[in-house]
Amino acid sequence: MSKGHALWFVVSFALSFGTNHLLKPSFDYGTLSDGPTLASGELTPSGGARGAIKLVDIRVIAVDVPTPVGGPLALRELLMRGALGDGQTETDLELFIDLSREDGAPIDPALRNADSFKGRALPVLAQAIAGSARSRVRLPGTDASVPVKRGTLTIDEALELDPGVWRVRGQLDLELDQGDEGASLFGRLAGKLVWE
Numbered sequence: 001m002s003k004g005h006a007l008w009f010v011v012s013f014a015l016s017f018g019t020n021h022l023l024k025p026s027f028d029y030g031t032l033s034d035g036p037t038l039a040s041g042e043l044t045p046s047g048g049a050r051g052a053i054k055l056v057d058i059r060v061i062a063v064d065v066p067t068p069v070g071g072p073l074a075l076r077e078l079l080m081r082g083a084l085g086d087g088q089t090e091t092d093l094e095l096f097i098d099l100s101r102e103d104g105a106p107i108d109p110a111l112r113n114a115d116s117f118k119g120r121a122l123p124v125l126a127q128a129i130a131g132s133a134r135s136r137v138r139l140p141g142t143d144a145s146v147p148v149k150r151g152t153l154t155i156d157e158a159l160e161l162d163p164g165v166w167r168v169r170g171q172l173d174l175e176l177d178q179g180d181e182g183a184s185l186f187g188r189l190a191g192k193l194v195w196e
Helices: 003-023
Strands: 041-045 053-055 058-065 073-081 093-098 121-125 146-162 165-176 183-194
Touching: 093 146, 146 183
Parallel strands: 058 183
Antiparallel strands: 041 053, 041 183, 058 073, 073 093, 093 121, 121 146, 146 165, 165 183
16 A cells, blocks of 8 residues: 555545534533432332432433434433432433334424333433433442443333323343443332423
8 A cells, every 4th residue: 555545544534534523413411401419219229239329300302403414313312310419520320211112213202201112121322312421320339430331221100290290110221331341230210200
């Protein structure tokens, strides 16, 4: 390979990477973080040795994100975050959960109905669909958060309190990315789900 070919390869790769980065749809998940200290639920890991993780409202994200080229991206996710305790600057838990229908199509945001995903094993995503944030969890008694490889959330019960607000119960099963060891977290979830 000549120097010219090698240079063209490097330039092409840089242009491709830069173009993909600039054209990637982006959503500001930070706008959904109001009340990060007000716990409305909790995740209780099985095994008993680990303490419960306090949760803020679980948010349904059902928006169409504009893209620089082509049509909008139908963003359908659940955002689950841990509440901030005293002196905390980062949450113990942040998960992005795919809300696509079983056939892969996006759910209709006008429905605002928990029955559209209740009883299904919803996939937990390693990374937000329209952002760079990763799903992660810091287990009680540990110093750092661990990335989540994959997992499922199953909402078994959803009691409607107000239009667009439910008290939910379910189970969470996560596979954590802890290098070669790997680890898992299974727990029961009770919390408040909000679809604005």
